[in-house]
Amino acid sequence: MIGGLRRALPPFRFDRQGRRLWKDLAMSVAALLCVVIALVPLGSILVEAGARGLAAIRPSLFLLDTRDGGIGNAIQGTLILVALASGIALPVGILTGIYLSEFGKGRVGDAVRFFVDIMTQIPSIVVGIFAYSVILSLSFAGLVSPRLAFSTITGVIALSTIMIPFVARTSEEALRLVPVSTREAALALGIPRHRAILRVVLPSGGSGLLTGALLGVARVAGETAPLLVTAFGSLYGFAGLNQPVESLPHTIYTFALSPSSAENQAAWGASLILVLMMLLISISSRVIVHLRSVRE
């Protein structure tokens, strides 16, 4: 890098040619500077969450509920919400991914792909309001109590609605990477197409599907806005699917705005856990992809 820079350093002339070379250098330095500026916040977040978060992490943080300044019920709530949402979104998302990669050709396939793409971009808070409004609309018809709008159920509706299009696109991409020759080999053995897809294509794309699922989980585990208008939050532990429930991101939000400095510190502790989980998922999905490419 240094050697390259010295070689690139233009002569101290300011005729036309010299100016062009200096401008070239200035623009390269400016681009490098942009990278540095872009990475400062990430570095700062990691350093601050590491330093302030570590100071907050002690057994009581995990054992107490948010009522007493801990995050025990938040971790419980996030696990429940994410597990239920994954239970709905992974099968639906992967089936949609199979449709897109195996059958989705022509205009209909393109249209489905386009709309699924658009759905991944709907603001998450709008999806939260949607989940809330589902219960509200049903209560207009007298089917359910409007109280159900702030509950674990609506939280799960919101998170799975966010997760489905995301998982659909990542699964499609994973399955597209399976070579055509693999499919043809399976079909040439005379087995029906659906068995070829289920027994040959899906396992071959397994690592990609797993990566997509992991990234989907990471994405909804960090969502706050949709939960703020659905699962809402609670000072206590999980009390049933029809009751509000606390979640890790929601705890970070309320503790961050709290006047208590102990709760502020607990917010950093919770953030550290969330960021570490995100890093772990991100790195392990990289490793999965890497292992796969090494194996082949």
Added chain:
Amino acid sequence: MQISEVVRGRFRNIRRGALGDTLFQWLTSLVAIGVVALLGVIAVVLLIAASASIQTFGPSFLTGMTWDSVADVYGAVPFVSGTLVTSALALLIGVPISLGVAIFLSELAPAKVRVPLTYVVELLAAVPSVVYGLWGIFVLAPAMANVIEPGLQGVLGFLPIFQGTPRGADKFAAGVILAIMIIPTISAVSREALRAVPQSQREAALSLGATRWESTRLAVLRYARAGIFGAIVLGLGRAVGETMAVTMMIGNSNGISLSLLDPGQTIASLIANNFGEGGPVSLQKSALIELGLVLMLMSLVINVFARLMVSRVLRRGEGGAE
């Protein structure tokens, strides 16, 4: 006898396979179409839940200047404008940096640092919004209030948009945190657009004696400009819908003011702040849901536009020159 049984068995197998194929294709198609139909369901459900507000205010909701829960009168203007101002600010700050990052990653970086650096920039996108907000409150806001905003006022204080007391939680701070959050989106999509430019474009410019920057500007950026534009619009889409970090940085005031150093409110932050208040069936809740519908329409228009731009460019990139 035996042979015909074998044949019949075979046929049964084949027919069973064909039936399975049909069922499986139907199943996946139904699920996929159901997912797309969900988009329509979202719109309809929001319309139903917002109907009280739509009936009460009609089109004047979109031109109403006040949000008054005591008088039960609600208007969207302060929040639509707050959303547009903070998003515009985010683009103003974020786009040049993102383009620098994209150019560095695609054109300048040696192969050895390119891959890890691309990965690290993508990590920025994976940090949850609420963690950005927490960092914003405790790290960025003090820096804004004590250093950056007074410095800006020193240089540009004569402008009406920089009047007032710097407090670190205002529209300007919200714009800055949004800029940080859209940089990974814009730089990743622009980098793809730059990499879709055929190598021959660069070589042609360099062979005419262009410097690397001249080749990038004339041959690469110009060729990829539609894709870069699409990337910027995608970033705008993300900024418009971003909630938590903005809610924590914008100061949360429902009034309209010119100065960027005054607190404000975006559509998303208003919803996040007020959704827990009042009963489930109230005019205010209905008005908040109508605002959500407005936000969804804004984001749909922006994203459809961006997708069309980006997909056109990437298709052209695969298929060769124009």
